[in-house]
Amino acid sequence: MNKTPSTPAKIELGHVTHLYLSSNRAFMAVKDINLRVEEGEFICLVGPSGCGKTTLLSLIAGLEQPTSGKILIDGNRVTGTSSQVGYMLQQDYLFNWRSIEDNVFLGLEIKGIRNKETEEYALHLLDEMELIDVRKSSPTQLSGGMRQRVALVRTLACQPQILLLDEPFSALDYHTKLKLEDLVFTTLRRHKKTAILVTHDLSESIALGDRVLIFSRNPGQVRTELTIPAPIRHALPFEARNQEGFSDLFQYVWKEMEVLSDAAKGD
């Protein structure tokens, strides 16, 4: 990750502002966001509800165009969706009438890249995610954590370089969530993916991220940026929570969020 400032970042946002327009009003969801994400970095976004986290992911994914400012991936302007970017949501969107492996192959089919080689890669990912034994099952036979793992495999099977993860663990029970965090962390590092994760779980953001960005709302802006120290950053998320300094970071992020929540009461 030792890049000179002149090297194009994996993702770069310059003065990004986005307004949602309706017939009778304009609402500024995010304002003047500047961000540089290097290849292989894991960035976590936290902030109060409505501060523009999902909007930012939609802009990076090319699903929306910013009202002003620019978004670059590898130095190229984002003008629409791209196979370089995988987007995973809280809901798994698996089709119950297709088997697990056919759900995983669906992304390949849609992109027109389903062949023996890409299928083998997808099956390899299913194996890594400990799902190979259930590949012929229906999604209805799987637990919530397993379904989320299938959704992640479906996203990774298309080999995106960038993963946008919008609260992918939030609907899971705590135990499953901790296990899945470790698995996702290991998989994304092993495959050298660049990731941006939106979460409401402050401890998750510190345990998973290289950097945590705390957003304020009305309009959505980066209030604080926190670089996570190496011993915490390099540990598996479950272990990271036991590292020295973790609880101080948690207290710090918690206090920042309290300030934002008090400010929101005055909105």
Ligand SMILES: Nc1ncnc2c1ncn2[C@@H]1O[C@H](COP(=O)(O)OP(=O)(O)OP(=O)(O)O)[C@@H](O)[C@H]1O
């Ligand atoms: N399509 C839309 N049209 C109008 N306003 C929108 C639209 N989508 C989002 N907004 C508004 O923009 C603001 C930011 O929304 P966004 O979903 O990005 O926030 P968020 O931080 O992801 O929220 P949460 O944590 O609750 O998921 C909110 O006030 C929301 O109501």
